Amino acid sequence: TVGIDVEQVKPMEMDIAKRFFSTEEYMDLMNKAQEDRLGYFFDLWTLKESYIKACGMGLSIPLDTFSFKINGNSITLKTEREEKDFLFKQYSIDKDYKLSACAANNNFPEDIICLDTNYIYNSFLHMR
Numbered sequence: 001t002v003g004i005d006v007e008q009v010k011p012m013e014m015d016i017a018k019r020f021f022s023t024e025e026y027m028d029l030m031n032k033a034q035e036d037r038l039g040y041f042f043d044l045w046t047l048k049e050s051y052i053k054a055c056g057m058g059l060s061i062p063l064d065t066f067s068f069k070i071n072g073n074s075i076t077l078k079t080e081r082e083e084k085d086f087l088f089k090q091y092s093i094d095k096d097y098k099l100s101a102c103a104a105n106n107n108f109p110e111d112i113i114c115l116d117t118n119y120i121y122n123s124f125l126h127m128r
Contacts, residue, residue: 001086003054003102005046006093009038017041020048022067024078039098044068046100047075047088054086054102 014037017026025044032040047068052061066079068088075088089108091099101108 001104003050005049020063042098050100050102
């Protein structure tokens with residue numbers, strides 16, 4: 001089971017975090033320096049999205065019913081749900097994007113490869 005989410009980091013109102021994040025996550029976010037909040041928001045958002053995708057439940061799992069805590073490279077999940085055995089990894093792909101992955105095992109690749117859509121398209125054409 002795997003869940004992946006990629007988001008472009010773009011300006012937004014932090015009120016959305018109050019609406020969708022757990023109280024603990026929102027407090028962590030607001031305790032960040034102003035210049036670090038937007039990046040941290042998208043760290044949390046991509047982790048949440050990767051988790052609900054891995055669970056296969058989508059937004060039927062309310063985003064404020066579970067919490068992530070990020071401490072350096074350590075990511076912990078706090079939830080009442082039975083699916084507690086997921087592991088998480090975040091990748092740096094571009095300064096303007098955040099990528100988080102969630103899996104039932106720890107077989108994450110060290111790095112990821114970003115491919116241009118033209119390369120993928122042309123490779124697919126040659127497979128035919």
